[in-house]
Amino acid sequence: MDNLTTIFREKKLKLTPQRIAVYKYLQSTKEHPSAETIFKALQPLYPTMSLATVYKALKTLVEVKLIQEINLGEGNSRYDGNPNPHSHLQCVQCLRVDDLEGICFQNLNDEIKDNTDYDILYNQVYFYGVCSHCKNK
Ligand SMILES: [Zn+2]
Ligand SMILES: [Zn+2]
Numbered sequence: 176m177d178n179l180t181t182i183f184r185e186k187k188l189k190l191t192p193q194r195i196a197v198y199k200y201l202q203s204t205k206e207h208p209s210a211e212t213i214f215k216a217l218q219p220l221y222p223t224m225s226l227a228t229v230y231k232a233l234k235t236l237v238e239v240k241l242i243q244e245i246n247l248g249e250g251n252s253r254y255d256g257n258p259n260p261h262s263h264l265q266c267v268q269c270l271r272v273d274d275l276e277g278i279c280f281q282n283l284n285d286e287i288k289d290n291t292d293y294d295i296l297y298n299q300v301y302f303y304g305v306c307s308h309c310k311n312k
Pocket of ligand 2 (some may be wrong): 255262263273
């Protein structure tokens with residue numbers, strides 16, 4: 176908790192129970208949940224928290240780069256408690272999202288820069304496939 180207080184203070188963020196709850200939930204999972212999933216998971220603990228509040232807390236946390244928003248083209252965003260650049264894999268059957276470990280695409284930024292007149296700020300690389308669970312069904 177101390178750690179979280181420090182992090183929020185550094186970002187000049189007010190430590191509201193909603194923000195803490197959303198942030199902690201994202202730290203506790205690797206499943207890249209949507210706002211709805213986070214809302215449903217937190218509802219038993221925070222019965223007065225609305226979906227709009229969850230969205231607002233997520234937006235703030237993304238803005239201060241404590242979490243990241245990932246958009247896999249499903250129409251709704253997923254959220255990731257790990258704000259560092261990394262790539263993702265999505266299963267086209269069950270829609271689960273996993274982190275792609277061990278391969279980094281940040282060096283692509285320089286390559287793109289050399290081939291265009293853009294200064295590259297970041298990239299998001301997604302891979303789509305069938306996860307081992309769905310493959311074995
Ligand atoms: Zn799957
Ligand atoms: Zn991730």
